[in-house]
Amino acid sequence: MTDLYRATERLMGMQDADWRRHANPWSVWTRFSCLPLIVLAIYSREWIGWWCAPLILLAMTWTWINPRAFPPPVDFGSWASRGTLGERIFLARDQYEVPAHHVRAANVLTTLAALGVLPLIYGLIFLNPWATALGLVATILPKVWFVDRMVWVHADITKTLSGDPLPDPTLPHERTPT
Structure with missing residues (x-):
């Protein structure tokens, strides 16, 4: 899972300034619109055919812009x-002493979200609204x-209360990687 988390961060091209902007609650809450918009754009092929391609591109663009869209x-x-600050700590867990129970929980939640993609893909391929909805919810x-767990990670590492x-x-002082 470690490589998956870091690969996703690299794919998004997140820099320190982007993370600060993404910590805006508007960014976090609107982030949950990204997958439904992509799914709706893909599902729309039933109604508008290949004209769905610009909608898919637009939804994917929003996914990239979203963490940068708010101050x-x-x-x-x-x-x-x-939750955003905790995710930063979690991604740098080689520099912070993130307790094993948080890492385990994050891995389980990420696996559950990944499993939710299976009915979602089925629903999108066969245009099954129930499988699509189940997949969205299960993802x-x-x-x-996971975000709630990252709040807990932040609280544990920084000794602050949500x-x-x-x-x-400012993130806590980093320790030198071993």
């Missing part, structure tokens, strides 16, 4: 902001739970 928040203390719910004001998103 950094003034306060990084919200659940959504801390998005573990992702929401909901407390956090004007500075």
